[in-house]
Amino acid sequence: MASDLAQNDLREELVVVPLRHPWRWFSGAVIVLVIGGLGWAMAEAQIQWEDVPGFFTHPVMLEGLLNTIVLAVCAQGGAIVLGVVIALMRLSANPVARWFAVGYIWLFRGLPVLLQILIWFNLALVFQNISIPMLFSVPTNVVMTAFVAALLGLGLNESAYMAEIVRAGLSSVDSGQTEAAKSIGMTPMTTLRRVVLPQAMRVIIPPTGNNFINMIKGTSMASVIAFLELIHAANNISSRNLEIMETLFAAAAWYLVMVSVASIGQHYLERAYGPR
Amino acid sequence: MALVEAIGVRKSFGHTEVLRGIDLEVERGEVVCLLGPSGAGKSTFLRCVNHLETIDAGRIWVDGVPVGFRAAGGKLHELREHEVARQRRDVGMVFQRFNLFPHRTALENVMEGPVQVLRRARSEVRAEALALLERVGLAEKAGAYPGQLSGGQQQRVAIARALAMKPKLMLFDEPTSALDPELVGEVLDVMTSLARDGMTMIVVTHEIGFARSVADRVVFLVDGAVVESGTPADVLDNPQQPRTQQFLAKVF
Ligand SMILES: Nc1ncnc2c1ncn2[C@@H]1O[C@H](COP(=O)(O)OP(=O)(O)OP(=O)(O)O)[C@@H](O)[C@H]1O
Ligand SMILES: [Mg+2]
Numbered sequence: 001m002a003s004d005l006a007q008n009d010l011r012e013e014l015v016v017v018p019l020r021h022p023w024r025w026f027s028g029a030v031i032v033l034v035i036g037g038l039g040w041a042m043a044e045a046q047i048q049w050e051d052v053p054g055f056f057t058h059p060v061m062l063e064g065l066l067n068t069i070v071l072a073v074c075a076q077g078g079a080i081v082l083g084v085v086i087a088l089m090r091l092s093a094n095p096v097a098r099w100f101a102v103g104y105i106w107l108f109r110g111l112p113v114l115l116q117i118l119i120w121f122n123l124a125l126v127f128q129n130i131s132i133p134m135l136f137s138v139p140t141n142v143v144m145t146a147f148v149a150a151l152l153g154l155g156l157n158e159s160a161y162m163a164e165i166v167r168a169g170l171s172s173v174d175s176g177q178t179e180a181a182k183s184i185g186m187t188p189m190t191t192l193r194r195v196v197l198p199q200a201m202r203v204i205i206p207p208t209g210n211n212f213i214n215m216i217k218g219t220s221m222a223s224v225i226a227f228l229e230l231i232h233a234a235n236n237i238s239s240r241n242l243e244i245m246e247t248l249f250a251a252a253a254w255y256l257v258m259v260s261v262a263s264i265g266q267h268y269l270e271r272a273y274g275p276r
Numbered sequence: 277m278a279l280v281e282a283i284g285v286r287k288s289f290g291h292t293e294v295l296r297g298i299d300l301e302v303e304r305g306e307v308v309c310l311l312g313p314s315g316a317g318k319s320t321f322l323r324c325v326n327h328l329e330t331i332d333a334g335r336i337w338v339d340g341v342p343v344g345f346r347a348a349g350g351k352l353h354e355l356r357e358h359e360v361a362r363q364r365r366d367v368g369m370v371f372q373r374f375n376l377f378p379h380r381t382a383l384e385n386v387m388e389g390p391v392q393v394l395r396r397a398r399s400e401v402r403a404e405a406l407a408l409l410e411r412v413g414l415a416e417k418a419g420a421y422p423g424q425l426s427g428g429q430q431q432r433v434a435i436a437r438a439l440a441m442k443p444k445l446m447l448f449d450e451p452t453s454a455l456d457p458e459l460v461g462e463v464l465d466v467m468t469s470l471a472r473d474g475m476t477m478i479v480v481t482h483e484i485g486f487a488r489s490v491a492d493r494v495v496f497l498v499d500g501a502v503v504e505s506g507t508p509a510d511v512l513d514n515p516q517q518p519r520t521q522q523f524l525a526k527v528f
Contacts, residue, residue: 179328180375180434184389184441185365187358194392198379 048246055237055250064233065254071147071219071229072258075155076212082155083162090167101163109160114221117153120144121225150222150229158215165207169200201273209266216258230254277340279304279445279476280325284334287320287500294320296500297334302445302478307471309487309508310480312497313523318480321497322447325478326367327360338367339444365393368438372450374430376422382409382433383418389441401440408436412466428459432466439470446470448479484527488512496520 055061090101108116124140131137173196181191223232234247280302287295294317302308310318323329325336327344336343344360345352355363376385386405390396409415412432422430431451438446448467452460464486471477471490481487487494487508494511496504496519504511504520515521 174375176371176373176375177377180369180371180377180437182328182361182364183326183367183369183371184437185361185393186389187361189358190392194388195377 048243051243051246052250055247056253058237060233060236061230061250064228064230067227068216068219068229069258071150071154071222072216075151075158076215078151078155079158079162080208082159083166086159086163087166087170090163091170105160105163108156113153113157113218114224116157117150117221117225120152121146121149146222146225146227149225150219150227154215154218158211161211162208165204169204170196172203173199198273205266205269205273209262209269213259213262216262217255278302279339280478281337282334285321285324285331285336286333287324287329287331294500295324298502300495300502302476304476305474306492307477307479307490308493308495309491310478310495310497311487316497317500318497319449322449322478322480325447326364326369365441366444368441368443368446370431370434370438370446370448370451372453374427374434376430376434376437378422381419381421382414382425385433386436386440389437405440408439412436426459427455428462431455431463435466444476446475446477448477448481450480450482452481452483482527484512
């Protein structure tokens with residue numbers, strides 16, 4: 001008893017020595033040094049930094065920005081709609097629809113996007129007209145503008161990925177949910193809209209957000225067919241003043257802005273459809 | 277005419293015949309308990325009544341309507357999925373695993389059918405749904421999501437969700453089998469009061485006590501066929517068939 005008391009007294013006086021983390025300090029310092037070195041190198045580099053803001057807001061750059069956004073949003077939007085359709089075909093009871101979906105995904109996911117853009121853009125070389133007999137006929141080179149070719153190349157490729165994402169999302173919903181919906185008399189369409197899709201969203205949104213960010217950057221491939229997106233805009237500007245790096249940096253800044261905005265949007269979407 | 281008439285119902289999955297010609301009639305207001313060993317085909321039969329499974333032979337009539345078909349010109353025409361959906365409005369179903377919609381609150385779960393399927397006005401449906409939640413003892417949980425409710429509470433919401441469609445017939449597939457023992461009673465109480473109010477019910481259950489006190493008739497199913505059927509007193513206390521005797525000996 002007496003010794004217990006004595007120990008208690010001792011415990012009161014014990015001083016706590018926090019665990020030290022010397023390596024954290026060291027690695028932190030190394031990282032700061034590396035970043036500082038890079039910053040110094042950038043400042044010393046032969047770059048006309050003061051010209052970059054001007055290129056950032058240059059009218060041609062802004063036109064390129066607008067075209068990039070329109071292309072990315074249209075391609076992604078179309079891909080989501082097509083992806084849902086292909087995913088439903090992939091899961092349908094109709095074997096012809098299932099096989100079509102498999103073939104579609106195999107083809108449009110299998111070919112490089114750049115190749116697909118080039119094929120669409122050069123379609124006029126092999127088909128003079130696009131027509132459905134008795135209904136309509138238009139010259140291919142009128143329809144297949146750079147924008148349309150880029151939209152098809154990017155959108156169709158993305159739709160194949162979206163089909164797989166949507167399929168995974170739909171399959172992730174427990175079959176008991178569909179049965180419960182049926183048991184209260186829901187039609188298949190209402191079941192999809194009210195019960196299955198809202199729950200599939202949790203699985204669908206994160207990869208779709210990532211894909212959209214990829215899509216934003218992927219629009220740069222349309223520069224090869226002279227579509228005026230950001231990179232092509234930067235090249236147009238620098239072809240006159242030869243400030244290649246400065247204009248590219250201005251374009252780079254725009255990509256980072258767009259990607260940041262998209263990431264924030266993705267965050268809120270994920271929260272809206274998150275678990276309860 | 278009986279509310280449910282099943283005649284010679286057969287169903288196979290691949291090469292295994294799960295239902296081998298089931299005949300069953302359920303009168304209006306009657307409570308029938310389906311008993312039988314695992315794999316007997318109890319769930320499958322219940323799902324056929326709601327056309328969640330298509331039967332291979334035989335016929336099921338609910339309230340004079342052939343399930344999954346339309347009678348016209350002396351023939352039965354197979355229905356499209358949205359027409360089957362219309363038939364299912366009159367039959368409520370409660371599942372072993374509750375299957376509440378996890379992205380909607382208890383109240384929204386109950387309102388979903390009347391609003392989305394019957395296209396009724398929200399305000400009116402809301403009042404009814406709250407009354408139903410009150411009836412299953414969950415008025416104060418209206419705003420809770422299924423994930424925030426106990427199993428017993430979820431199952432009671434599921435019963436309210438089925439009742440919201442004002443069904444003529446309620447099907448229960450082992451409604452208490454996924455519950456902790458102390459939560460079984462609250463669900464059985466709700467079912468008992470439903471039976472007292474005159475609801476026609478087909479209940480698959482292993483709760484012999486419930487069958488004894490609530491069922492008008494007990495039907496014993498083995499290997500896809502009805503082996504014995506009668507009042508609880510007859511079938512449970514004085515079984516005639518060896519299979520029934522064996523099963524009851526194990527359950528008690
Ligand atoms: N979708 C299905 N595909 C293939 N076989 C199935 C399917 N559903 C049920 N079965 C089989 O049919 C038989 C009867 O199943 P059912 O679920 O109707 O039995 P049960 O009497 O409800 O049994 P339990 O008491 O275990 O729920 C089982 O052998 C089961 O494996
Ligand atoms: Mg079962």
